Amino acid sequence: MWRLALRNALAHRARLALTLIAVILGVTFVTGSLVLTDTSQRLLDDQFRTATAGVDLTVRDAAAFDSAMGVEVERDPLPPTVVDQIRTVPGVATASPVVRGSGLLSTDKTAGGKAIVPSGSSLLASWEPAPVGAFTLRAGRPPAADDEIVIDAATAEGHHIALGDTITVQAERTAGLRVVGLAGFGGAAGLPGSTVGLVNLPTAQRLLGLGDGVTEVAVIAAEDIDPQQLQNRVAAALGTEYAVAASRDIAAASADAAKTQVAYLQLMLLALAAAALLVGAFLIANTFSIVITQRTREIAVLRAAGATGGQVLRSVLGEAFLVGITASIAGVGLGVATAAWLRSLAGAFGITLPDGGLIVAPRTVIIAFLVGIGVTIVSAIGPARRAATVAPVEAMRLSSASAATGGRARTVIGWIMTGLGAAGLTAVIAGPRSSVGLIAPVGAAAISVIVGLVLLGPAVTPTLARLIGRPLDAAGVPGRLARESAARAPRRTAATALALAIGLALISFMTVLATSIKASVASSYKEVISADYVIESARNEMLGGLSHHVHHHVSELAEVAVASRLRYGHWKDGEATRALTAVDPATLPEVASPRMVAGGLNALSGGGIVLAESVARQRHLAVGDSLPMTFSLTGTQRIPVVGLMLDRDAHALSTDYLISLDTFSENYREHVDASVFVKIANGVSDVAAKKAINGVLADYPTAQLRDQAAAVAGRTLMIDQVLGMVTALLMLTILIAALGITNTLALSIMERTREIGLLRAVGMTGGQMRWMIRGEAVLIAALAIVLGVGMGIAFAAGTVAALGSAIEAPLVLPVGRLLIIVTVAALAGLLAGLLPARRAARLDVLTAIAAS
Structure with missing residues (x-):
């Protein structure tokens, strides 16, 4: 049966091609997300390890905690006496005072220069030679005089600054300094998204307004001293007013703080990847369902020849396994390339990530294969079970038409699930505002609605298709035939439309929710703030x-x-x-x-x-x-x-x-x-x-x-950035769903070859045939638009209400953006029907009529 599965997969490779693409896209998204976040986290670890590589201990002012929400807390400066006190501790080889803070660099104003404002920090620090200092000279020399500075090579290259040029440094005090050196950080030309200015210790203290204080003391242990033992000695000598920590621990803590944003990004990317895979799962299940229906006679012959139901089941799942493993191999390769694109996309929307070589961990490959193979097999289980449970004689007599609307139990459960979900959303929306919020019930209600519609789809699709497709009657006979064709195959039409509907629901939900939150922020700000x-x-x-x-x-x-x-x-x-x-x-x-x-x-x-x-x-x-x-x-x-x-x-x-x-x-x-x-x-x-x-x-x-409008825009900038990035990524789900429409129609043409031949024989032209297939594609897209945009708005309304007192604003519908979403979906449906329509119009009439 495994050999048969392989032969079937190869024999029907054209039918499975678009399914393969859908799985590839989903695996690509998962792989790219994991590679990007793994790479960013590893680069952050390396960056902070490099910063403390030659130092055993770091002494700073004591603090109750080191960082909060990804931001390092500031500490009081240390008096110079602390440095002398540390140097007297037995086992200390070197105790170097270090000063660092924020200092904005500006190019020479006399030459029409301007401020260099990076997306990240503007670091000003005292120059420390190795092993204390993490920066190494790439050109020039270290700063010696009070009017000299070394800057990072990346900033120098990006702003055309050369040795001997004068730049302005603005911290607590401002000074013009001459560039005497260019430095790199480890193997990089600088810190990602940052500028670096390195001066001598007295200049750093003066510009940062520290007097004779220092930010921290870097301690190197003597060769025969254990750093942990030295840490205990230094801590005992200084008392509880100062924090003495292993530099590697500080590096790890700093890296963890910096990873906070990366962790949020990973969660968002994996959630979107899950959405893409869910949409792909509908396409996989639909494809296998159609292919199995078309192969009922073949399956009947196998059963008559002695194949058991279990063997048929394994044969179909074997095909799914081959699709999954092939897609996973391709998806992993594309995912690595996609990670670089995702990093650029994040940067375009204001999320700065460290730049460096991509890291593909074994875990990423394993997860990608498990996801790709698992989603494909799970999606194919339903069609495989239907194939395995059909009796040989019944299969011989079945036509290949797929008109099943689902069992009565399925329909009843679907109505119950949909009703419960709708009732839950209505209760949250119509109920009193809650200061605590009811997000969990809204999520449960949304899941109930989606599951209900999946179960209910085949039963209600004929009615919806005929109702929503009435405008197609204006196109004459091809339009009416398109409407009836969609209604005659409710299971196929419902699965295809729901795949696109889920993507549209997510985009509509994010758009409406973001617009409502922005409107709330703007309204409350304008009501409370009266400043000009x-x-x-x-x-x-x-x-x-x-x-x-x-x-x-x-x-x-x-x-x-x-x-x-x-x-x-x-x-x-x-x-x-x-x-x-x-x-x-x-x-x-x-x-x-x-x-x-x-x-x-x-x-x-x-x-x-x-x-x-x-x-x-x-x-x-x-x-x-x-x-x-x-x-x-x-x-x-x-x-x-x-x-x-x-x-x-x-x-x-x-x-x-x-x-x-x-x-x-x-x-x-x-x-x-x-x-x-x-x-x-x-x-x-x-x-x-x-x-x-x-x-x-x-x-x-x-x-x-x-002014007030600009201030509100600044406060909602992050919402716009997240919405823009999420929308761009969710377009992947629209692409997968559009492939689903193309795949479904292409397979249905194989199923309806004889019907198409008879229509052509009684006078339908090739142009009319193309319009019929395109009309069916647009109708499927229209069904998805009604369901998807409707669900998105309902879920957003429930979420706004569930946020309670946090969002005291009515639901705001961005009509313009929603119309753009609707237009894109309709165009996707039209484009998805082009290739199937072309193939249907080019079928030879006599050959089509003769098809079984």
Whole structure:
């Protein structure tokens, strides 16, 4: 039977070709996702290991935690006495002071230069020779004088900077420095998405405003000393005020923090890969179902010759196995190439990933083969079982038409599942807003609807096809025949349409949900924020990235009445990490109008915290209670609750937790602002105010003056980036589904060869035949559009309602984008019918009539 499976697969290779392509695309997606994330994680590990390769221990100021939400926390600088103290510890061979911080590079202004603003960090550090320093000279020499700098070779090449050129470095202080060297990082020309400036220690301290302090101390153990033993000695000598850690542990922790974004990307890519495979599974099952139906006489002969049902089952599954393994081999190869494309795609949508050689782990290959073979075999089980359970005599008498609509039990279960899912979604949408959210019930309801439609499809497809296909009657006889043809094969039509419908549902869901969230953000921001302008970092950094000098200079302008700043910070809530917003309670009411439920905003001046109403309800807190919060700098503090704010208004200020700037300064080392809200003075025109503010911002290249529309766009930029990337990737599911339409129609033409010959014999022209097949393809696409877009909108409506108080906005339907989705799907259906229509029109009439 295995030899028979191989012969059947080769004999019907044309019928299985498009199925093979669908599986290849799904495996390619899975492989590419795993290769990309494995490569990014390995490169991050290598990057941080390289940074600490020659150092045994690193001494820093103590902190309660090292990073939060993928961002390293800042620490207080170390006094120079600590360096001397470390050097006296027995077993220390070298103790080198290290300074690093943020310093923006600008090319020579006298030559019309401009700021170099990378997508990542702008690193300014003290030059340290190997083995302490991770950077190695590629040209020139190390910086010796206070006016000299070494920059990374990648930045020099990208911005045409040569040895001897003068560049400006802007940190806490600004200075013009002469480039005396170009450095590389390991085998790379620089750090991915970053600029690097290396100066001598005194210059780094001066530019970063550290006085004689240092960021950390790099310690190298003597040859005969165990690093763990030395770590214990240094820790005992310094006490608990300082953290002494193995450099390899710090490298691993830093890499783990940087991998946070990569982990989110991997989850998203694998979810989309699963969607692509699900759509492909419909195509596989449909193809095998049609092929088995067309081979009923062949199967009957096998049964009559003594083949058992089990042998027939194994034969069909053997064909599926051959398709799966062939597709997996091709998919793994294409997946490696696709990983590079996915990295470029992520970069195009603002997700920067490290660049380097691709890594294909054995696990990736194993998973790809398991997925490719597993999905193909599982999808073919249903058709294989039907083939194995048909009696020989019955199979001899069966025609090859596929008009089955499914059993009564299947239909009843389908109605029940669909009804339960629809009822669940309706209950969430029509029910009261929940502050906790009902996402899980919405997901369960969505799954119930999809499963119900899969079971119910064959039963309702004839009615839907005749109803939705009525416009085809305008095309005359070919249109009516297309409608009836789709209705006569409900199982085939339903499976093909549902494959496309799932892809359309996902795209519609993401589009409607993203639009609704953006509308909510814009609405709440405009309601709460009354400032004329907001100044923010053009890079939209998580913690702000706006120099505190900006607020100082802007607030001194005569054209500005009020300048109120915000800062963001992270804190530990048990094992979870949360964000908070720091505000100035004295000036915030002049640029915003947040509504309080209890307490008052001015009470923040006493060192308390204001919570969003839903958070207080979840935690059972009221004004007068206290909230334990762990800060990296000061450890666990109990902060008194002094007020409760409407959720919508708190979200306009970005988080559910608000403290004062004074409280922030007591518990955080970071001193960068996230936003500066500006209210212009009475009698000052917008033109004059913008000119004055932009004049101040000229010295701060990353600071950007925005009106309300631009500020909202900055806050929703990530939503647009994710939506754009997800939509681009989901188009793969549309492609697979379109292949399904092509495959189904191509196979149905083989099935209907005699019928096509008779139609041509009674006078149907080749052009009419082409229109009939194309009309059937468009009808299948129309069925998918109605089901898919309808499901997508319903699921989005349920999700918006389930988010409760987090999204206090009505469902927003982006009609323009939805029309684009509908148009693309309709065109995909039309294009999918071109090849089958051409083949049907070119069939020889006499040969077709003679076909059995």
